[in-house]
Amino acid sequence: MELRAVECGPDAFQRGLTATQIEAICWRAFGSDVVRAVELGLGGYNSVYRVEVAGRDDAVILRAAPQEEAQFGSELHLMRNEYASVPWLAAIAPLMPQVLAVDWCHEIVDRDWMIQTCLPGVPAPEHLGRYPRSGRTTFFRQIGAITRTVHDVRGPHFGRVDGPPYASWSEVVIASFTQIADDLEQAGFDGTDVRTAAELAAKGRASLDEIREPRLLTGDLWTVNCLLDANAPEPVISGVLDFDRTEFGDPAADWTIRMAQAKHDERESFWESYGALDLSPAAAHRARIYEARHLAAIRLERHRLNNPEAVHESYAALAKVLAQLR
Numbered sequence: 442m443e444l445r446a447v448e449c450g451p452d453a454f455q456r457g458l459t460a461t462q463i464e465a466i467c468w469r470a471f472g473s474d475v476v477r478a479v480e481l482g483l484g485g486y487n488s489v490y491r492v493e494v495a496g497r498d499d500a501v502i503l504r505a506a507p508q509e510e511a512q513f514g515s516e517l518h519l520m521r522n523e524y525a526s527v528p529w530l531a532a533i534a535p536l537m538p539q540v541l542a543v544d545w546c547h548e549i550v551d552r553d554w555m556i557q558t559c560l561p562g563v564p565a566p567e568h569l570g571r572y573p574r575s576g577r578t579t580f581f582r583q584i585g586a587i588t589r590t591v592h593d594v595r596g597p598h599f600g601r602v603d604g605p606p607y608a609s610w611s612e613v614v615i616a617s618f619t620q621i622a623d624d625l626e627q628a629g630f631d632g633t634d635v636r637t638a639a640e641l642a643a644k645g646r647a648s649l650d651e652i653r654e655p656r657l658l659t660g661d662l663w664t665v666n667c668l669l670d671a672n673a674p675e676p677v678i679s680g681v682l683d684f685d686r687t688e689f690g691d692p693a694a695d696w697t698i699r700m701a702q703a704k705h706d707e708r709e710s711f712w713e714s715y716g717a718l719d720l721s722p723a724a725a726h727r728a729r730i731y732e733a734r735h736l737a738a739i740r741l742e743r744h745r746l747n748n749p750e751a752v753h754e755s756y757a758a759l760a761k762v763l764a765q766l767r
Contacts, residue, residue: 442476447480455488457480460475463503470542475494475495476495487520489502515620526657530591533591540556541557561668563671587662592659599688658690693728736762739755
């Protein structure tokens with residue numbers, strides 16, 4: 442088979458598969474040989490390949506999770522969480538790749554892996570800039586509609602879709618701070634500010650527990666997770682990807698909501714299809730807790746992407762939010 446891999450430095454988090462491993466995976470999934478595999482280099486977590494398999498008309502997407510010992514506790518088994526989320530995302534199924542095979546056994550390769558259909562379209566970050574800024578409102582309006590559809594799904598518990606289940610939303614938020622602090626300290630960083638965030642969230646438990654109905658959160662849906670129709674005269678989302686961080690909780694805590702509020706530009710059209718946010722004092726307090734949670738998770742991601750300067754900057758950013766919460 443032909444393998445085109447992305448070259449990674451010795452400190453890179455992602456570790457590619459060998460040609461032998463890809464062949465073995467596809468033989469287990471399809472009983473067929475591999476003609477060609479191209480590493481796509483998308484994202485910063487899973488290793489992703491576009492694979493042409495003998496006897497199949499269309500290429501497939503192979504995604505391999507990091508080895509378990511390389512995963513942070515707060516990010517453990519994200520691929521399994523994504524697989525568990527598929528039935529809950531049925532309302533947007535036409536936009537999602539179909540799962541063709543999964544394997545958590547670690548018999549062929551010591552990693553979780555998943556094979557999905559290859560959706561048509563081009564990555565939105567590469568294509569969106571070809572449209573005039575005035576035309577990009579269509580794109581963000583579509584993201585708003587997709588996000589609203591997901592947030593309208595009611596869940597059976599609070600927390601990650603695949604569990605563990607929590608009885609209240611405050612328990613989820615406090616536990617996530619604690620898990621991230623543990624991860625930071627195991628990686629050699631100071632997690633004191635994240636533990637302070639957990640304490641402040643506990644003090645604000647009553648506000649968090651005003652959220653009594655768990656709703657489905659996308660996890661990290663934004664432009665990087667969207668595909669666009671390459672030939673459309675205006676931005677048309679043809680696919681959405683990577684729902685591995687889904688959870689049941691407060692929709693206002695979703696990464697998508699944070700990104701929609703990040704700038705006053707064409708993304709403001711997001712709210713035209715999504716609807717208005719709760720602007721009550723209690724909601725504003727929760728939003729500050731959620732911002733602290735995002736910043737803590739971002740610090741882990743920056744470390745994973747080998748960006749020490751950005752890790753350092755995250756301490757000042759989180760300190761500012763904690764001051765607002767005190």
